[in-house]
Amino acid sequence: xxxxxxxxxxxxxxxxxxxxxxxxxxxxxxxxxxxxxxxxxxxxxxxxxxxxxxxxxxxxxxxxxxxxxxxxxxxxxxxxxxxxxxxxxxxxxxxxxxxxxxxxxxxxxxxxxxxxxxxxxxxxxxxxxxxxxxxxxxxxxxxxxxxxxxxxxxxxxxxxxxxxxxxxxxxxxxxxxxxxxxxxxxxxxxxxxxxxxxxxxxxxxxxxxxxxxxxxxxxxxxxxxxxxxxxxxxxxxxxxxxxxxxxxxxxxxxxxxxxxxxxxxxxxxxxxxxxxxxxxxxxxxxxxxxxxxxxxxxxxxxxxxxxxxxxxxxxxxxxxxxxxxxxxxxxxxxxxxxxxxxxxxxxxxxxxxxxxxxxxxxxxxxxxxxxxxxxxxxxxxxxxxxxxxxxxxxxxxxxxxxxxxxxxxxxxxxxxxxxxxxxxxxxxxxxxxxxxxxxxxxxxxxxxxxxxxxxxxxxxxxxxxxxxxxxxxxxxxxxxxxxxxxxxxxxxxxxxxxxxxxxxxxxxxxxxxxxxxxxxxxxxxxxxxxxxxxxxxxxxxxxxxxxxxxxxxxxxxxxxxxxxxxxxxxxxxxxxxxxxxxxxxxxxxxxxxxxxxxxxxxxxxxxxxxxxxxxxxxxxxxxxxxxxxxxxxxxxxxxxxxxxxxxxxxxxxxxxxxxxxxxxxxxxxxxxxxxxxxxxxxxxxxxxxxxxxxxxxxxxxxxxxxxxxxxxxxxxxxxxxxxxxxxxxxxxxxxxxxxxxxx
Amino acid sequence: xxxxxxxxxxxxxxxxxxxxxxxxxxxxxxxxxxxxxxxxxxxxxxxxxxxxxxxxxxxxxxxxxxxxxxxxxxxxxxxxxxxxxxxxxxxxxxxxxxxxxxxxxxxxxxxxxxxxxxxxxxxxxxxxxxxxxxxxxxxxxxxxxxxxxxxxxxxxxxx
Numbered sequence: 024x025x026x027x028x029x030x031x032x033x034x035x036x037x038x039x040x041x042x043x044x045x046x047x048x049x050x051x052x053x054x055x056x057x058x059x060x061x062x063x064x065x066x067x068x069x070x071x072x073x074x075x076x077x078x079x080x081x082x083x084x085x086x087x088x089x090x091x092x093x094x095x096x097x098x099x100x101x102x103x104x105x106x107x108x109x110x111x112x113x114x115x116x117x118x119x120x121x122x123x124x125x126x127x128x129x130x131x132x133x134x135x136x137x138x139x140x141x142x143x144x145x146x147x148x149x150x151x152x153x154x155x156x157x158x159x160x161x162x163x164x165x166x167x168x169x170x171x172x173x174x175x176x177x178x179x180x181x182x183x184x185x186x187x188x189x190x191x192x193x194x195x196x197x198x199x200x201x202x203x204x205x206x207x208x209x210x211x212x213x214x215x216x217x218x219x220x221x222x223x224x225x226x227x228x229x230x231x232x233x234x235x236x237x238x239x240x241x242x243x244x245x246x247x248x249x250x251x252x253x254x255x256x257x258x259x260x261x262x263x264x265x266x267x268x269x270x271x272x273x274x275x276x277x278x279x280x281x282x283x284x285x286x287x288x289x290x291x292x293x294x295x296x297x298x299x300x301x302x303x304x305x306x307x308x309x310x311x312x313x314x315x316x317x318x319x320x321x322x323x324x325x326x327x328x329x330x331x332x333x334x335x336x337x338x339x340x341x342x343x344x345x346x347x348x349x350x351x352x353x354x355x356x357x358x359x360x361x362x363x364x365x366x367x368x369x370x371x372x373x374x375x376x377x378x379x380x381x382x383x384x385x386x387x388x389x390x391x392x393x394x395x396x397x398x399x400x401x402x403x404x405x406x407x408x409x410x411x412x413x414x415x416x417x418x419x420x421x422x423x424x425x426x427x428x429x430x431x432x433x434x435x436x437x438x439x440x441x442x443x444x445x446x447x448x449x450x451x452x453x454x455x456x457x458x459x460x461x462x463x464x465x466x467x468x469x470x471x472x473x474x475x476x477x478x479x480x481x482x483x484x485x486x487x488x489x490x491x492x493x494x495x496x497x498x499x500x501x502x503x504x505x506x507x508x509x510x511x512x513x514x515x516x517x518x519x520x521x522x523x524x525x526x527x528x529x530x531x532x533x534x535x536x537x538x539x540x541x542x543x544x545x546x547x548x549x550x551x552x553x554x555x556x557x558x559x560x561x562x563x564x565x566x567x568x569x570x571x572x573x574x575x576x577x578x579x580x581x582x583x584x585x586x587x588x589x590x591x592x593x594x595x596x597x598x599x600x601x602x603x604x605x606x607x608x609x610x611x612x613x614x615x616x617x618x619x620x621x622x623x624x625x626x627x628x629x630x631x632x633x634x635x636x637x638x639x640x641x642x643x644x645x646x647x648x649x650x651x652x653x654x655x656x657x658x659x660x661x662x663x664x665x666x667x668x669x670x671x672x673x674x675x676x677x678x679x680x681x682x683x684x685x686x687x688x689x690x691x692x693x694x695x696x697x698x699x700x701x702x703x704x705x706x707x708x709x710x711x712x713x714x715x716x717x718x719x720x721x722x723x724x725x726x727x728x729x730x731x732x733x734x735x736x737x738x739x740x741x742x743x744x745x746x747x748x749x750x751x752x753x754x755x756x757x758x759x760x761x762x763x764x765x766x
Numbered sequence: 767x768x769x770x771x772x773x774x775x776x777x778x779x780x781x782x783x784x785x786x787x788x789x790x791x792x793x794x795x796x797x798x799x800x801x802x803x804x805x806x807x808x809x810x811x812x813x814x815x816x817x818x819x820x821x822x823x824x825x826x827x828x829x830x831x832x833x834x835x836x837x838x839x840x841x842x843x844x845x846x847x848x849x850x851x852x853x854x855x856x857x858x859x860x861x862x863x864x865x866x867x868x869x870x871x872x873x874x875x876x877x878x879x880x881x882x883x884x885x886x887x888x889x890x891x892x893x894x895x896x897x898x899x900x901x902x903x904x905x906x907x908x909x910x911x912x913x914x915x916x917x918x919x920x921x922x923x924x925x
Contacts, residue, residue, distance in 0.1 A: 085914075088915070088916050130797075412839060414826075421825065421826070421827055422825070422826040423826065423827045423828075424826050424827070424840070425828075425829065425830065425838075427836060427837050428834060428836055429793070429836055429837055
């Protein structure tokens with residue numbers, strides 16, 4: 024273990040600016056500090072490890088108008104929140120290079136207004152959906168950041184004095200708030216009602232509003248600054264999360280405890296008397312006596328580092344690997360504690376989840392960690408040369424200068440509370456080729472992908488790149504393999520790999536946060552599929568298990584030699600084997616519906632529609648649908664040329680070599696494209712789009728004066744589609760062509 | 767959070783003669799669309815003891831405000847020497863740039879200004895009536911004093 028106080032970490036010019044808060048980014052690329060001079064600094068985490076690292080201070084942000092009391096990263100690692108004495112909470116995101124001197128450009132993208140006084144503490148829920156804030160106005164406010172709402176989602180009253188700390192438990196089931204009124208209130212995160220008030224003494228004499236608490240990662244304990252033991256010893260209380268009563272106390276600080284921070288990992292600790300290793304949590308405790316002590320679950324004595332600063336410890340932060348603790352102080356400096364194995368071996372995430380699963384039969388929720396799409400250190404924009412600025416004199420005598428516009432917006436769009444925000448989830452886009460933008464007018468656009476709406480998350484989690492389909496779907500080292508079943512997105516079929524004796528994996532159906540059922544399997548799950556009627560699982564060992572939607576195994580496990588893709592819809596299940604054979608089964612009737620080969624089409628993805636018709640996307644971007652009567656694959660979408668622009672119906676060839684100056688041939692090309700489209704629509708059975716296209720087609724033919732084709736289309740409509748025939752006749756009448764056609 | 771974020775201010779003519787106009791190049795970002803213009807003013811502090819000697823050298827409305835980064839040069843005539851107390855013409859004083867929106871000041875940047883005679887003899891024996899042509903004005907550009915004030919940007923409830 025070694026301890027360092029890097030002199031490059033400071034705020035302000037004189038290095039004595041109290042640093043009130045510090046937090047390490049979950050990906051460990053950066054850490055942030057908030058200081059009394061209203062600035063927030065973003066630092067390069069590598070600078071703590073690598074002495075050669077040059078770029079240390081990435082940004083200085085000064086948008087607050089008061090001391091920044093708390094800075095906290097969102098578990099999704101992309102944004103962070105800062106709370107200040109100016110009553111505001113700002114959510115920050117990284118943007119592409121700007122004009123400032125910062126190495127990285129961080130922009131405050133929202134301001135959360137709602138508190139009436141200084142914001143003291145912030146805590147994100149584990150999935151990053153909610154942010155809780157506690158303030159001197161005695162309130163705890165819950166913000167729905169994911170929904171991009173700028174106003175309070177919930178205002179929790181209950182404290183009679185300042186709220187000094189808030190914390191979500193690892194399962195996001197409870198929110199705990201600590202107040203100056205010596206109360207610890209536990210709130211239920213479902214309905215945000217108070218469950219319990221724990222009144223025991225936080226009986227410090229001085230009103231020290233600096234107090235932070237922490238849940239241990241195994242959710243068994245809550246550690247918070249505790250009462251005085253005797254005249255010169257202060258302690259931290261360790262509460263049991265079952266009944267919120269004190270289980271034990273960590274005694275030793277010479278002045279009140281100010282901060283408790285829990286390590287996000289568990290450690291394997293070997294007992295000297297037992298040969299067994301137990302899993303223990305660790306917390307770092309900082310006090311007003313400028314000492315940091317690190318305790319594990321069953322320690323009777325901590326690792327204590329005394330007199331690290333000349334003032335109180337204001338905040339502590341652990342790195343996600345459990346090896347580094349950062350502490351900041353009111354004396355303006357930051358200390359780094361590097362732990363080697365003093366606490367024991369760090370437990371892997373998989374083991375930790377198995378451990379949690381054993382204890383609670385579920386694992387804590389996790390955020391979708393969005394990997395940064397841009398390089399961490401973006402280039403600055405070069406200042407552009409000055410152009411003319413315009414100046415006029417207004418009627419009231421005032422000058423008005425029109426400034427020179429420099430650059431397109433570098434920050435996110437104008438703050439519009441009505442904008443809906445969709446977090447970026449790297450999705451394999453084969454199933455969701457969006458052909459129309461969300462703002463498309465009511466013009467029917469061809470959505471070939473009506474076949475399937477399901478997001479195939481298992482593929483993303485298996486492969487790092489969304490479009491990289493490896494030959495064998497890799498066994499999942501990650502915890503989750505999941506599939507959305509309902510289109511509303513809240514019913515999910517999930518699989519977990521467990522490392523237990525006889526049970527290799529488990530699958531469960533989850534609605535929102537509630538687990539509907541769970542089944543354990545002897546084999547290791549590889550691929551999942553599900554619809555509103557059933558769930559199917561293909562395992563590594565070559566077996567297919569089918570369960571009803573209620574969770575009961577519907578059929579005995581089936582031996583299937585290989586499976587590359589598996590999709591389902593309604594009662595149908597489609598499997599594409601590695602030998603390019605495609606099988607579609609009707610599980611309700613227990614019948615094989617289709618059996619065919621996909622030989623030379625290199626399949627990128629598979630989907631099945633409600634009637635059991637399979638559709639495949641080839642690696643060249645074409646879509647094929649299997650026609651049973653002809654036993655052939657029909658191509659319904661070309662690669663390359665997008666005939667129709669995503670917004671509507673302007674049949675224009677987008678390929679330049681098709682555009683000729685000859686208007687006639689241009690028209691002809693367009694017409695033939697519409698014909699192909701008509702054919703496809705008819706084949707796919709999209710009636711509305713088909714009628715619309717027919718009318719458009721007729722209009723085009725009229726413009727082109729193509730009498731023959733007009734006769735043809737009207738004749739065929741006359742016999743097949745009376746309604747459409749009537750409508751087309753009306754169009755023709757209006758153009759006075761009906762007579763010419765002599766129908 | 768401020769809808770306008772001033773990212774850079776440069777003094778273009780520095781040092782210069784006392785009589786010369788002030789020229790500042792101001793770069794700022796507009797983060798939310800604003801209905802009205804912002805108003806910039808240059809104020810010369812005639813006397814550090816009394817605010818009544820402050821001279822508003824000029825003011826300008828800046829607009830229309832587009833969303834994004836913008837830059838402009840603000841030029842204002844030099845101070846009127848007759849309005850400055852005689853004993854405070856030479857020496858340290860200050861010039862302040864302020865920016866307001868809907869008459870609410872949200873940004874203020876101040877610079878110390880040093881006025882000196884170029885000829886050392888004049889500095890030793892200060893003339894009773896100042897000779898502006900011989901005074902050099904130097905703005906201490908690297909030590910600005912910036913103040914930001916939170917204001918109401920929109921009148922409606924939504925941000």
